[in-house]
Amino acid sequence: MAADRIEALIARMTLEEKAGQLGVFADMVRPFAPDVNPDANVRNAGQVLEQVRAGRVGTLFNGVGAAAGREIQRVAVEESRLGIPVLLAADVIHGMRTVFPIPLGEAASFEPALAERSARATAIEATAAGLHWTFAPAVDIARDQRWGRGAESSGEDVTLGCAFAAARVRGFQGDDLRAHDALLATPKHFAAYGAVAAGLEYAQVDLSPQTLHDVHLAPFRAALAAGARTLMTAFNDINGVPASANRWLLTDLLRGQWAFDGVVVSDYTADMELIAHGYAADERDATAKAFLAGLDLSMQSGFYGAHLPGLVESGQVPMAVLDASVRRLLRLKEAIGLFDDPYRSLDPAREADTAHLPAHDALARDAARRSIVLLKNEGALLPLRRGGQKIALIGPFAQDRDNLEGCWTLFGDKTRYVTLEAGVRAALEAAALLEVVPGCALEAPLDGGIEAAVAAARRADVAVLALGEPQRYSGEAQSRLEIVLPAAQQALAEAVAATGAPLVVLLRNGRALALHGAVRDAAAIAVTWYLGTQTGHAVADVLFGAYSPSARLPVSFPQHSGQQPFFYNRPRSGRPELPGMAEFKSRWREISDAPLYPFGHGLGYARFAYAAPRLNTPQLAWDGTLVVTTRVANTGAVAGEEVVQLYVHDRVASRVRPVRELKAFAKIALAPGEARDVVFHIDRGHLAFSGADGAYRAEPGVFDLWVAPSSATGEPVDFELLPA
Structure with missing residues (x-):
């Protein structure tokens, strides 16, 4: 034995x-x-x-x-x-x-099964x-984006x-x-x-x-x-x-x-x-x-x-x-x-025999594109066209091969890494449609770099800015005071934006960033994290619409670095927005107490509509199950995937409870015009917390419940947990 x-x-x-x-x-x-x-x-x-x-x-x-x-x-x-x-x-x-993709990026997919496969x-x-x-x-919970090892985590929730x-x-x-x-x-x-x-x-x-x-x-x-x-x-x-x-x-x-x-x-x-x-x-x-x-x-x-x-x-x-x-x-x-x-x-x-498995390349490409979060897409600038549109690909990450992996990648086969330029070129109908200009180095200007970038943007129909953090900015021993882009990259963005060219920003990062100026104001913004081996092809899939982005933020993007630590499920304050209390409330002097982009946020090329959640009972028995059904419809013109998120809030409890807490989520794929009922099951275990005495339990009372596309959207319905 x-x-x-x-x-x-x-x-x-x-x-x-x-x-x-x-x-x-x-x-x-x-x-x-x-x-x-x-x-x-x-x-x-x-x-x-x-x-x-x-x-x-x-x-x-x-x-x-x-x-x-x-x-x-x-x-x-x-x-x-x-x-x-x-x-x-x-x-x-x-x-x-x-x-x-780095674990934080892969968590943006909201697909645990994808992480299991990778x-x-x-x-x-x-x-x-x-x-x-x-x-x-x-498996650390990372609620402060100044901490570099948040890149190895699954975020704040x-x-x-x-x-x-x-x-x-x-x-x-x-x-x-x-x-x-x-x-x-x-x-x-x-x-x-x-x-x-x-x-x-x-x-x-x-x-x-x-x-x-x-x-x-x-x-x-x-x-x-x-x-x-x-x-x-x-x-x-x-x-x-x-x-x-x-x-x-x-x-x-x-x-x-x-x-x-x-x-x-x-x-x-x-x-x-x-x-x-x-x-x-x-x-x-x-x-x-x-x-x-x-x-x-x-x-x-x-x-x-x-x-x-x-x-x-x-x-x-x-x-x-x-x-x-x-x-x-x-x-x-x-x-x-x-x-x-x-x-x-x-x-x-x-x-x-295992040194290079094509099936793993395919999985890496799929995992990478499923990790890309589209934050903004004004005027449906994205997806770009594969032909008939001149593109200026500008920025220090356009041709970069050294910052595709992210932190803690000791053994990667660098000969197989696909750069952003290579992925975009492979997707275009003609090589002449693409002009690539670095514009600046990762952390410093280049002689004539901004001038060349501006000229390229003026010749193009759309400018794609590849910006972000060097990968050594995240990971162990990489805490940051200001979670912003390097000054040289910000200056490049301002100059290119001044040309008036439609602007797409592709962020490469290992944490939530505070976006400012031309980067924040760009018509389209996508978070591409550090996506690994198949970076270029995966980004191109999203950029040109071969894949409709479906990822959602696993961390809140703040308006300013000074908001850190910032997380959506913070406890309620005794001084929220109250009538007659415009100044004496929980706030910063300079900005609102809100994220730039909230946890759970993300866009796709499809459009989705949510019906109000339906509950099988307004009163949840102590040992019962609450069945929550929400009709979700694809009202857009293309197929897409939606991350349906269920949040709750305990109105009155023996300890101050968070304003919202994610309790369940589901990712669904819908064709144009298709609608589906998404069903969640909630019991008192989902409502439990550690009390002031340390005991872990649920408490009877009234709860608010949202089924929504992010932590900051949706209209609540309420239910009551009955005592035993």
């Missing part, structure tokens, strides 16, 4: 071997960037293999290659004393060789390259975040963890990383237990329910206690209340950083505090190997606690079949 095998191994292991199993170290046998320092890598490779041979390594990360992976495993299985195979992990976030494709490619485990998905967290776990892991293409998922960052103060990376988190539970922990519950067997801790503290040494979080809540029996791994050197936090005095103290709090695996610091044996010998760490962590890791290896087949996912022939 597997359990007997694991217990027999634990009984034979030395303290050093037990501690070694709990160490996660960089894979210098097959590093992902060997050209950086090849001599050092060769030397380090020998050192790493020697540690594997000595039984001092449980997991290696961020290396790829099936053949070298087999050598690592051969040493572990045939030359180490106990023959325990090594887990091979990597940061494979939104694509392997084929790069898919994660499945990623798992197929990653496991073929010799990996068992990915440190993804990031809990319901959307939970749906995508579960979908990505299912996609990575597949139906059978022992299958050669199953990739262990790791929801991260546990917990509340998206709540760092002022959107500042690695900063403190100080928030109520109710918000922690209802907002920031909810996607982790969804990911675990979908089958995740590992979690990664966050760098931040939570109310003064670092997450990586937070016993309440990792043991009382996770293992106690949630009954999680999987593995918890630190983020990179997070246990080491307990010293910098001022929470631990030295390495030994940091090791003891992290491990006793419930952190199973230490990534890269080496603290566990150095200090756990001595801590056990001194009695500070009980042997039973050490054995429990080792047991969890060995069970994880057993769960994916490593003991029976240590060379699973290490087939060089499969790696070669």
Whole structure:
């Protein structure tokens, strides 16, 4: 039996071997960037293999290659004393060789099934390259767009975040963890990383237990329910206690209340950083505090190997606690079949066959175009015509190949990336219809750049501006004070707009942006995020109408950077817009308390009309179900997809409730003139929240309900939740 095998191994292991199993170290046998320092890598490779041979390594990360992976495993299985195979992990976030849209962009599709498909494709490619485990998905709720890692999240909403967290776990892991293409998922960052103060990376988190539970922990519950067997801790503290040494979080809540029996791994050197936090005095103290709090695996610091044996010998760490962590890791290896087949996912022939799968290119193109949000389209400027219309493609992203991926793309096949220019040229009937001018660099002017751009715009029937953030502006350690375009790009936009040419703006970004001037005033604006391998073709599909955009904003676009943190589902204020209170209300002096574009907003080339929602009952019984039916019709001339969104508001409660909360959504496709009933089912579980006493429950009372195309539209109907 597997359990007997694991217990027999634990009984034979030395303290050093037990501690070694709990160490996660960089894979210098097959590093992902060997050209950086090849001599050092060769030397380090020998050192790493020697540690594997000595039984001092449980997991290696961020290396790829099936053949070298087999050598690592051969040493572990045939030359180490106990023959325990090594887990091979990597940061494979939104694509392997084929790069898919950044998670924030893919969340804009409002299609969890799409995310499941792209994660499945990623798992197929990653496991073929010799990996068992990915440190993804990031399931942080990001309510402050200054924070750079919002690009890795699914945005600001809990319901959307939970749906995508579960979908990505299912996609990575597949139906059978022992299958050669199953990739262990790791929801991260546990917990509340998206709540760092002022959107500042690695900063403190100080928030109520109710918000922690209802907002920031909810996607982790969804990911675990979908089958995740590992979690990664966050760098931040939570109310003064670092997450990586937070016993309440990792043991009382996770293992106690949630009954999680999987593995918890630190983020990179997070246990080491307990010293910098001022929470631990030295390495030994940091090791003891992290491990006793419930952190199973230490990534890269080496603290566990150095200090756990001595801590056990001194009695500070009980042997039973050490054995429990080792047991969890060995069970994880057993769960994916490593003991029976240590060379699973290490087939060089499969790696070669999977290097480029055309079906994954097709999926990447579809995922990318389904992630594009059309914010504005005055005068139906879009779609453009494939022929008979001269187009000036202007901006630093027009020909750019280096900013298609977005953050955390270590292994993408850059030879396959499709630039915006290439995609547009492929879609046009004649090459002479397109003129391409950079206009400026990403962050600086170019000599004569604006003059050339202005001249091109005057010669064209329409100017398409490809603007945005360099991809290094988003991701880890990329917090921003002002979430605006670089000054050189804004100046380019102003000059081109002054020509009077009809203006289309294509934004490439990893967060919501505050748009100003000519960019904000452009006739058409589309958010194209970082879309990955098939960027050019996907944008062209939308630009020329081969695909009617169907994505919706997963984050609110503010009017100004100073509105951050800004999110649609904010709690009600005691001073909203009231008669006779024009000044003394919740407001900024300069602008209204409203987004430029709200969560859930997005346009297409079709037009949709909503009938009023119909309820099967005005009074929802305590154990009953509210059936909400809304007739949605395509009143336009082209086929399209609509994201139908259901929101609720609790009018009176024991804690102040949000002005609206998304509770359900559905994406439907309708032909011109077609209408369909969209049906949602709501029960009291959708209405529950954490009360002032910490108890999670629904409260009887009257609720408002909207079925609408965004968080800022629609007319409410009301219903009452009856007491038990």
